[in-house]
Amino acid sequence: MSAGHGPLAPLPDRVVRDPALLAFADEVGGVDAGPVAIEGGRTQWHLGGHCEPGTRLVRAPAGVVAFEPAEMTIQVRAGTTLDELDAALEPAGQRVALQGLPGTATVGGVLSVGLSGPTRLGHGHLRETLLQARYVSAEGLLVTAGGATVKNVTGFDLCRVLVGSFGTLGLLGEVILRTRPRPQAAAWLSGPADPTALFDRLYRPVSLLWDGATVWLYLEGYPEDVEAQTAIALEAGLVPVDGPPPLPSGRHSAEPAALRSYRPDAPRSGRFVAEFGVGVVHGEWSGPTQAPPDASVVALNGRLKNLFDPTGRLNPGRDPLTPSNGKADHR
Amino acid sequence: MDATLVAELSAALSPDRVHTDQLEQVLYGRDASLMRGDTGVVCFPLTTAEVQACIRTALRHDRAVVPRGSGTGLAGGAVPLEQPVLIVTTKMTDIEVDVDNRVAWVQPGVINLDLTRHLRPLGFHFAPDPSSQQSCSLGGNIANNSGGPHCLAYGVTSAHVVAVEVVLPDGELTMLGGLGADPAGLDLRGAFVGSEGCMGIATRIAVRLTPNPPAVATLLADFVEPAHAAAAVSAIIAAGVVPAAIEMMDQRITQAVEAFVGAGYPIDAGAIVLIEVDGLPGGVAAETAKVREVCMAQGARSVRVAADEAERMLLWKGRKTAFGAVARVKPNYYLHDTVVPRTKLLDVLQQVYAIADRHDLIVMNVFHAGDGNLHPLLVFDAREPGILDRVHAAGEEIVRASLEAGGVLSGEHGIGLEKQPFMALQFTQPDLDAQARLRDAFDPDGRCNPAKVLPQGSRCGDLAHLDAHHRERLLADGVWV
Numbered sequence: 001m002s003a004g005h006g007p008l009a010p011l012p013d014r015v016v017r018d019p020a021l022l023a024f025a026d027e028v029g030g031v032d033a034g035p036v037a038i039e040g041g042r043t044q045w046h047l048g049g050h051c052e053p054g055t056r057l058v059r060a061p062a063g064v065v066a067f068e069p070a071e072m073t074i075q076v077r078a079g080t081t082l083d084e085l086d087a088a089l090e091p092a093g094q095r096v097a098l099q100g101l102p103g104t105a106t107v108g109g110v111l112s113v114g115l116s117g118p119t120r121l122g123h124g125h126l127r128e129t130l131l132q133a134r135y136v137s138a139e140g141l142l143v144t145a146g147g148a149t150v151k152n153v154t155g156f157d158l159c160r161v162l163v164g165s166f167g168t169l170g171l172l173g174e175v176i177l178r179t180r181p182r183p184q185a186a187a188w189l190s191g192p193a194d195p196t197a198l199f200d201r202l203y204r205p206v207s208l209l210w211d212g213a214t215v216w217l218y219l220e221g222y223p224e225d226v227e228a229q230t231a232i233a234l235e236a237g238l239v240p241v242d243g244p245p246p247l248p249s250g251r252h253s254a255e256p257a258a259l260r261s262y263r264p265d266a267p268r269s270g271r272f273v274a275e276f277g278v279g280v281v282h283g284e285w286s287g288p289t290q291a292p293p294d295a296s297v298v299a300l301n302g303r304l305k306n307l308f309d310p311t312g313r314l315n316p317g318r319d320p321l322t323p324s325n326g327k328a329d330h331r
Numbered sequence: 332m333d334a335t336l337v338a339e340l341s342a343a344l345s346p347d348r349v350h351t352d353q354l355e356q357v358l359y360g361r362d363a364s365l366m367r368g369d370t371g372v373v374c375f376p377l378t379t380a381e382v383q384a385c386i387r388t389a390l391r392h393d394r395a396v397v398p399r400g401s402g403t404g405l406a407g408g409a410v411p412l413e414q415p416v417l418i419v420t421t422k423m424t425d426i427e428v429d430v431d432n433r434v435a436w437v438q439p440g441v442i443n444l445d446l447t448r449h450l451r452p453l454g455f456h457f458a459p460d461p462s463s464q465q466s467c468s469l470g471g472n473i474a475n476n477s478g479g480p481h482c483l484a485y486g487v488t489s490a491h492v493v494a495v496e497v498v499l500p501d502g503e504l505t506m507l508g509g510l511g512a513d514p515a516g517l518d519l520r521g522a523f524v525g526s527e528g529c530m531g532i533a534t535r536i537a538v539r540l541t542p543n544p545p546a547v548a549t550l551l552a553d554f555v556e557p558a559h560a561a562a563a564v565s566a567i568i569a570a571g572v573v574p575a576a577i578e579m580m581d582q583r584i585t586q587a588v589e590a591f592v593g594a595g596y597p598i599d600a601g602a603i604v605l606i607e608v609d610g611l612p613g614g615v616a617a618e619t620a621k622v623r624e625v626c627m628a629q630g631a632r633s634v635r636v637a638a639d640e641a642e643r644m645l646l647w648k649g650r651k652t653a654f655g656a657v658a659r660v661k662p663n664y665y666l667h668d669t670v671v672p673r674t675k676l677l678d679v680l681q682q683v684y685a686i687a688d689r690h691d692l693i694v695m696n697v698f699h700a701g702d703g704n705l706h707p708l709l710v711f712d713a714r715e716p717g718i719l720d721r722v723h724a725a726g727e728e729i730v731r732a733s734l735e736a737g738g739v740l741s742g743e744h745g746i747g748l749e750k751q752p753f754m755a756l757q758f759t760q761p762d763l764d765a766q767a768r769l770r771d772a773f774d775p776d777g778r779c780n781p782a783k784v785l786p787q788g789s790r791c792g793d794l795a796h797l798d799a800h801h802r803e804r805l806l807a808d809g810v811w812v
């Protein structure tokens with residue numbers, strides 16, 4: 001391909017024209033407009049540190065922009081709640097893999113916090129659902145990251161760093177998410193069983209929770225397959241139940257292998273529910289459970305923040321380096 | 332060649348793993364694209380520490396570094412510019428499996444298919460399976476966020492990378508991501524995957540192990556009309572089935588492949604669609620029936636299900652050797668890679684044929700249809716005067732047609748040098764500026780694979796460390812071909 005081009009201009013459809021997004025960008029404003037953060041459903045408001053006093057709170061625009069079932073993607077504004085998202089997809093027999101998260105949470109909030117719900121074992125990390133994000137930068141400009149198609153490696157992958165950034169790099173206005181068909185059958189089972197043995201016998205269970213004595217297993221799929229996998233679980237001593245146990249409010253991160261013989265270290269004690277195969281431990285205790293990140297990782301986080309938000313006006317007080325250590329009251 | 336640079340690199344590695352001879356200069360001057368660069372010193376480290384030593388030595392001599400795996404990239408990502416220190420990972424091939432964490436730690440030079448073979452006895456595989464999997468490296472897969480036929484259901488490389496040990500462009504070592512469920516901080520692992528060698532060099536990678544499916548069925552649907560084949564692809568997805576893979580081949584490529592390997596493809600078909608469904612037996616049976624029904628309803632002449640493993644492998648062998656088959660038609664090819672919304676597949680495909688006709692070129696199409704990932708293959712004989720201009724002009728029109736349909740520049744091959752000029756068609760200035768900042772966080776001085784991916788001037792100060800003369804040479808037409 002020849003390099004002898006003059007400067008090329010973006011195709012007309014790549015320039016944002018949605019009045020709701022333009023108004024949102026105006027509201028956020030540029031560096032002169034001072035500290036600003038988004039208020040979503042406030043379901044995880046305390047996470048990642050406390051919002052600094054004097055920060056102006058704004059709301060992301062809401063609503064479904066486009067849904068084409070045959071593309072298996074949906075374009076929604078970031079202030080849309082998970083319930084609204086699900087209602088739009090349900091008639092087409094589809095959903096987004098953001099299961100087990102509160103319905104009043106917003107799409108933008110869930111992505112900005114970046115913590116998956118308890119079906120991550122089967123559905124994958126929630127970041128895999130994000131194909132394109134439109135956000136307002138610290139300079140008050142609308143930026144598009146990623147692209148509308150399921151497959152895309154065009155340029156550097158900004159969507160990745162936006163998920164879990166707590167709105168410290170940019171404020172999400174609109175996203176395109178990947179959808180999936182809803183399963184034809186689903187079942188929760190529970191009972192006292194060895195999660196390791198069960199995990200090794202089942203084929204890609206959607207969720208396997210364990211509190212040190214009892215397991216909760218969630219299966220999805222075609223009816224015959226769910227039946228066959230259920231038979232394995234029944235044989236292991238499980239019985240059908242309505243759903244998962246209540247999850248303790250602290251969230252801690254471990255390596256999946258560590259859960260094979262998991263016991264909370266002293267002085268922590270109390271109830272826990274571990275996501276087997278994933279490594280998330282919901283425990284009644286709070287406080288850090290992970291070794292602090294390496295200095296090189298801290299430095300990279302800092303450099304990225306400084307390059308994206310040199311004046312520190314986006315969600316001051318919040319820091320993605322600390323999110324999963326605190327208490328999370330998600331119910 | 333700078334003798335002290337070579338001497339220092341030889342001392343840090345060993346003289347037999349630092350090369351400057353003529354053959355290497357030619358061999359490592361290009362990847363699988365048509366571009367040719369300017370090779371410098373070619374280093375073959377064995378360990379992370381040796382990669383660090385290469386980078387630090389390059390820094391001291393004010394040379395850029397360019398990472399390189401197997402050189403199968405199609406966008407010029409590994410093509411060296413301005414005689415850099417080229418760091419070739421092909422001797423870094425250790426694999427360590429950690430079944431309890433369901434990951435394998437690999438060095439970057441491990442070949443994609445070797446990993447899957449290594450995992451097979453354990454009941455696992457590495458899901459991304461580029462058509463080049465017999466030769467491409469995992470380092471290259473990570474750098475390009477590569478895809479493959481089975482990424483339709485399983486997702487591309489990024490979804491299968493848990494942690495990456497990286498030597499940063501300043502020589503520091505870091506670990507991005509981790510085996511723990513929620514590593515603290517921004518998803519730098521995710522930013523690194525797909526960074527095309529511009530954010531540092533991956534020296535160890537923890538990749539996810541995917542359990543082998545208990546049941547698999549491979550179907551071959553035969554269509555008279557390519558239009559019907561394209562419609563069937565959309566209809567399968569719209570029916571609520573996400574197969575493991577949906578690959579489409581048009582008549583020209585089907586005939587070439589059939590003559591080459593005898594895969595049992597119908598050579599009178601206008602297009603064939605290869606569909607694989609996998610998982611538990613109930614779903615495989617239900618989806619096989621559904622896919623057959625949808626294809627027949629869309630006008631398929633026949634839908635054949637591979638009767639046994641041997642037939643399955645043969646059907647796939649045809650698909651995976653398609654590029655080899657092309658060599659028997661014409662000596663050269665230019666493979667494009669764009670993505671369009673699935674519902675626009677037919678429309679853009681028809682435009683691709685019209686574009687090739689207008690430029691009097693032969694085009695063949697063999698592609699990941701389920702993802703809308705087009706791979707128009709322009710085949711030609713480079714000795715024909717003026718042909719490259721036509722190939723490039725047609726390529727540009729294909730890129731534009733894909734973008735105008737709402738698509739993206741690249742689905743899996745990356746931007747490299749090839750598509751750099753077109754980035755400004757897909758992105759606005761603030762979009763490009765944000766990408767440049769992401770790169771700057773890792774490589775503030777532009778030391779690692781400089782002048783790739785983002786077009787010149789994406790950010791104020793971009794390429795600032797290069798003088799004007801240098802810049803002109805980098806971007807001169809001589810780089811192309």
Ligand SMILES: Cc1cc2nc3c(=O)[nH]c(=O)nc-3n(C[C@H](O)[C@H](O)[C@H](O)COP(=O)(O)OP(=O)(O)OC[C@H]3O[C@@H](n4cnc5c(N)ncnc54)[C@H](O)[C@@H]3O)c2cc1C
Nearest residue numbers: 040041042043044045105106108109112113167172251328
């Ligand atoms: C069963 C279950 C399990 C879960 N597991 C946990 C868990 O254990 N721990 C946990 O922490 N979370 C967990 N989650 C995830 C959590 O629910 C979501 O992250 C949360 O709902 C965020 O949505 P919100 O709209 O309420 O955001 P808010 O609480 O309003 O905001 C959260 C943060 O995101 C920022 N933000 C919101 N919207 C945007 C936007 N558009 N752009 C940029 N920044 C924005 C806010 O400024 C704030 O810093 C779980 C939820 C449930 C119910």
Ligand SMILES: Cc1cc2nc3c(=O)[nH]c(=O)nc-3n(C[C@H](O)[C@H](O)[C@H](O)COP(=O)(O)OP(=O)(O)OC[C@H]3O[C@@H](n4cnc5c(N)ncnc54)[C@H](O)[C@@H]3O)c2cc1C
Nearest residue numbers: 400401402403404408462468470471474477478528533743
């Ligand atoms: C016939 C054929 C079929 C193909 N089919 C597919 C396909 O189906 N899907 C697909 O996605 N691609 C495909 N490709 C493209 C190519 O094989 C992939 O992009 C592959 O991942 C490149 O791997 P490599 O080891 O050859 O990398 P190289 O070509 O050596 O390098 C590619 C890029 O990765 C960087 N890099 C390499 N190693 C490292 C490292 N350790 N750390 C940091 N950066 C690094 C290089 O700098 C360069 O930018 C195909 C290519 C051919 C020739």
